[in-house]
Amino acid sequence: MDIFLQQLVNGLVLGSIYALVALGYTMVYGILELINFAHGEVTMIGAMVALTVIGALLGAAPDLPGVLVVLAGILVAIPACMALAFTIEKIAYRPLRKAPRLAPLITAIGVSIILQNLAMLIWGRQYVSFPAILPTRKYEFLGANISLLQIAIVVLALAVMAGLWLLVEKTRLGRAMRATAQSREVAELMGVNVDRVISATFIIGAAIAAIAGVMVSAYYGLAHYYMGFMLGLKAFSAAVLGGIGNIAGAMLGGLLLGVIEALGAGYIGDLTGGFLGSHYQDVFAFFVLIGVLVFRPSGLLGERVATRA
């Protein structure tokens, strides 16, 4: 039972990170019907920029409290990722908005390759480790160990999600985003500056991705130029699980996927009599993905879009 609870906690922590990245996919897909393959890479760049800032700060002023240093890293990573996403959208996606759908998919893949290799040139092929400056206190809860970092990740993720929810539901920009997602042409006729809304969508998604990137590198204690790829795929699976294009769906899907993965990895050995081990962890995301798409293509919270071309 305590293993169950421990895996549940781990899953929720990982899931809240997936959820944050998934938000970026789902917002862009909701408006442009484009799989922004480069989003995982934006997350990776966020982590790398933050780690660079953290390293520099630690070198300059080693006495600063760790939380403050990490916060500074996040605050630099956010605008960096926003600028990056703005540029990507402008250069690689906007000129192709009227082209057939395969064309922007290919440029998205191209951008993904570019960002990965740029990161490799800048930060090297090795793992960049996250300095141990955050408090490591652990709490015991019904037999499960919960660290302060885990609590902080979940709380921060929930706060970001709440903020996004407010932005989308209560502000003018949010209303414009929802209108554009429903019908770009009609929104345009109603006076919405669609280009700006699309830019804003990319930028907001990137800001959230930057936070998620720092979280994931703090959680695993390292960052790597290749980390964005798997993270992006899983986050995308989470977005599909929740119903792509649906913001609440991405949150739910992310949390669920994290829990499924953690519980699956924890129990697969027992369930299959030792035939399959926990190194199959990565498989679950894809089985969930295929299962959802085959049996309920609209996702958990999505509308019926099974026959959309």
Next chain:
Amino acid sequence: MNLVLESLHRRPRLVAILLAVLLAALPFLMGFGLGNAWLRVLDFVLLYVLLAIGLNIVVGYAGLLDLGYIAFYALGAYLYAWLASPHFGLHLPFWAVLPIGAAFAGLFGVLLGAPTLRLRGDYLAIVTLGFGEIIRIFMNNLNAPFNLTNGPQGMNLIDPVSVAGFSFGRPLHVFGLTLPPTYFHYYLFLAFTLLAIFVAWRLQDSRIGRAWGAIREDEVAAAAMGINTRNLKLLAFAMGATFGGLAGGLFAAFQGFISPESFTLWESILVLCMIVLGGMGNIPGVVLGAVLLTMIPEALRYLGDLQRATLGQVVVDPADLRMLLFGVALVAMMLFRPAGLLPSRQRRREFAAEEGLAEQVQANLYDTRN
């Protein structure tokens, strides 16, 4: 120049003969001009052409976006390794293993296709992507409890192709020349590639090919015209997968070694990029795309020499730089020629129609997708 082209256009037989002579002499030109390494690249070019032709049937003809295509390549390669290597102690001849591998991959094509029939567009792309990753992860991990794939180490000592007692795995000494195995593989791969091109070309305007085109353009309308969309989509999956499995078997025999490393998602994406870049649905375009995208990364290896010549030292490792430039090329090509380098006539018309015509905008307004 134009005059030459025009006179060539009127003599198709002459063109065919010239092309045949060129293709037959190419390995010798490459081998003596640029060395055996480039001949190896040439062999890989042919393998990728084979893969691209196969994927083109699925994506270009039937319009089913498949991002997990390399899984079939992997299945073909692993089946070849199981049946013709010391791993299980089996050493079946290649002419028996290749068809089995192709059929095995084709069967998986149907197995994958069946549950995804209802899905379209991006959704299909993602399911196939997931399928490809699942296959790779299993191959990476199925070395325990019983050793099926030998895990990340991969399987080696795979039997080379041998025809009538002549093994493709050893160099041949004739007339004072030493011909490395790359020469024989070139002709072997060329034969299979030409066969694949012939099949794809004959399919294109056949009853089946036209039915695929109808499904690609509008599935509901195609079904209303009496086309059995389910069977035809499965057929497209199966045919594409069969070509993939065939290429995989050839790859295993050529390399003598396979590991899950060779079958990552990037490979699927690379093959997809080949056909999109070259011109989807158009065979010459697809071939051109495969040739370019295989050659460019190899050619970029010379960036190190270039840096040494111009800057006096190697500032950036060319291995790091070439993938970066590959990405830049991909984006640039799509921005400047979104229909591909050699688009089919039909696609060119579609693109021309989209250049801001009033009816098009009108149609978009009532498009329920938005």
